[in-house]
Amino acid sequence: MAELSTSAIQTDYMAQVRQKRIMNTILLVVFIALMLGGFATANDRNAGGFWNGLPMLLDFPADVISEAYSRAELLPGYFVKYFPSLIETINIAAASTLLGGLLGLVMSLLVTRGLAPVPWLIGPLRRVLDVLRAVPEIVIALVLIFLLGGGPVPAMIAIALHTVGALGKLFSEVNENASLKPVEGLESVGAGWTQRMWLGVIPQVAPNYLSYGLLRFEINIRASAILGFVGAGGIGYDLRNTMSWGQGKFDEAAAIFLLLFFTIVVVDQSSSYLRNRLTHGSAKGEIHA
Amino acid sequence: MLQIENLTKAFGQNKAVDTANIVVDKPAMIGIIGRSGAGKSTLLRMLNRLTDATSGAIMFDGQDVTQLRGSAKRNWQSQCAMIFQQFNLVPRMDVVSNVLHGTLNRRSTFTTMFNLYPTEDIHRAIEILDRLGIAEHAPKRAEALSGGQQQRVAIARALMQDPKIILADEPIASLDPMNAQVVMQSLRDIHEQDGRMVIANLHTLDTARRYCDRVIGMHAGRIVFDGTPDQLTTGAARDIYGADETFSEAATSTQIETLNEEVAKLADIAESV
Numbered sequence: 001m002a003e004l005s006t007s008a009i010q011t012d013y014m015a016q017v018r019q020k021r022i023m024n025t026i027l028l029v030v031f032i033a034l035m036l037g038g039f040a041t042a043n044d045r046n047a048g049g050f051w052n053g054l055p056m057l058l059d060f061p062a063d064v065i066s067e068a069y070s071r072a073e074l075l076p077g078y079f080v081k082y083f084p085s086l087i088e089t090i091n092i093a094a095a096s097t098l099l100g101g102l103l104g105l106v107m108s109l110l111v112t113r114g115l116a117p118v119p120w121l122i123g124p125l126r127r128v129l130d131v132l133r134a135v136p137e138i139v140i141a142l143v144l145i146f147l148l149g150g151g152p153v154p155a156m157i158a159i160a161l162h163t164v165g166a167l168g169k170l171f172s173e174v175n176e177n178a179s180l181k182p183v184e185g186l187e188s189v190g191a192g193w194t195q196r197m198w199l200g201v202i203p204q205v206a207p208n209y210l211s212y213g214l215l216r217f218e219i220n221i222r223a224s225a226i227l228g229f230v231g232a233g234g235i236g237y238d239l240r241n242t243m244s245w246g247q248g249k250f251d252e253a254a255a256i257f258l259l260l261f262f263t264i265v266v267v268d269q270s271s272s273y274l275r276n277r278l279t280h281g282s283a284k285g286e287i288h289a
Numbered sequence: 290m291l292q293i294e295n296l297t298k299a300f301g302q303n304k305a306v307d308t309a310n311i312v313v314d315k316p317a318m319i320g321i322i323g324r325s326g327a328g329k330s331t332l333l334r335m336l337n338r339l340t341d342a343t344s345g346a347i348m349f350d351g352q353d354v355t356q357l358r359g360s361a362k363r364n365w366q367s368q369c370a371m372i373f374q375q376f377n378l379v380p381r382m383d384v385v386s387n388v389l390h391g392t393l394n395r396r397s398t399f400t401t402m403f404n405l406y407p408t409e410d411i412h413r414a415i416e417i418l419d420r421l422g423i424a425e426h427a428p429k430r431a432e433a434l435s436g437g438q439q440q441r442v443a444i445a446r447a448l449m450q451d452p453k454i455i456l457a458d459e460p461i462a463s464l465d466p467m468n469a470q471v472v473m474q475s476l477r478d479i480h481e482q483d484g485r486m487v488i489a490n491l492h493t494l495d496t497a498r499r500y501c502d503r504v505i506g507m508h509a510g511r512i513v514f515d516g517t518p519d520q521l522t523t524g525a526a527r528d529i530y531g532a533d534e535t536f537s538e539a540a541t542s543t544q545i546e547t548l549n550e551e552v553a554k555l556a557d558i559a560e561s562v
Contacts, residue, residue, distance in 0.1 A: 006415060006416060006419045006424055009415055009419075009424050009425065009427050010411070010412050010415045012428070013385055013411065013415060013427050013428055014408065014411060014412075016428060017404075017411065020404065021404070021405070024403065024404075
């Protein structure tokens, strides 16, 4: 390579910088134009109109809060009343996260380049995961409720299937960032594929698996609450009944919202605690140099 | 100029740095030596305010650095550049951008987010890279460079800050002997030509002897030696490293000749097994 003078390097680099800046400006202009254009189109198609509807946006929450506030002394009673259905909802979410997570783990190892035992299956299995993610869980649940009758089991299967698709993809992305050196080390001692995965890959990626799994648990709690709307039981069914306008049950709806909120907070807090334990080991005084 | 008074950092019951006192009157090249875990890194990190001190004061030109908050603290950090063992560059950005990061304290968040650095700064960044002999790598990503080159990019970032002090935390511990020499010589040149104060944590005695005007030895958080390299006898070195009579300077050396001896020794051991 020929030695370049400093001024030549400076000129070359400045030319690159100018090119990047021009590209960035063009992208910014296109972005703003698309945002404005898209908003106008969407607003024209809207029945009500965005700007007219905006002031009314807070009417529903205001109603809920004012009703709940005026009958605040009833809230503890509602917590007790709806607690069993909350447990049912959490149960659906927990069972589906566990099942979906385990299946997703296996799938993720099968679709990760460099780890998969059967490389030509990577493509087809990835498409399977895509399908599982593409079909809305409410559709699967409706079909299953039609076949199996209402109740928590169809909801659990529907959410678990979606979870396999979502966690399979996320886990396989985590696997891609795992170092292959321990795997090679285990291969050198004659370990089988399952042994290599279980002892070489899983210890590296377990903290990330756990945090994705617990995030999915949160999402699944919400999903199983929504499936209650279509007859899968749990707290969603109660929420639909109390939330309908004109029944004067907004205070009960508020209690259900609060229950869901506290559940998410508890899951979130225990998630970060568990994750810290897993990454840094149990709380022992570590010395930093 | 720089006065460190009774500086202490405690992690629970452990004192990483225990009532350290250092006075520096004029810019010098200072080497801090000691075993791993002796508190060298913690001392440097407290100077740069990456770590907060438990008690004590760091006075620089009459101002207590440990009490600075918010933008005053960030301003101090910009005057007190830090070089790390693992370089701590942004791997996916090009070399010049990494050097330009040295100016972040002077520029607004908005202009830096969109990479709108002034042309003079870009020119100066490339001149500094040229001074360190790596200008031809200017447009490459930092991660594409070798360890020695990356450490020189880190030094360029430090110089871009136009700092009064350069702190180097084990700058050569991840480098091979040749690159270690280049990096240490660059730091020495910066001290001699620009008159900046350089404080470097070093693992090895011979590097400290060769490049530093003054050597500070730490053992278990305490300063146990402070003097010129000539005053650093084998006895003093044994105190610093907490070693017995079998200790020799070669054991801490990274120079090529002594390395060869070590390799020969290892070969002997391998044969005898």
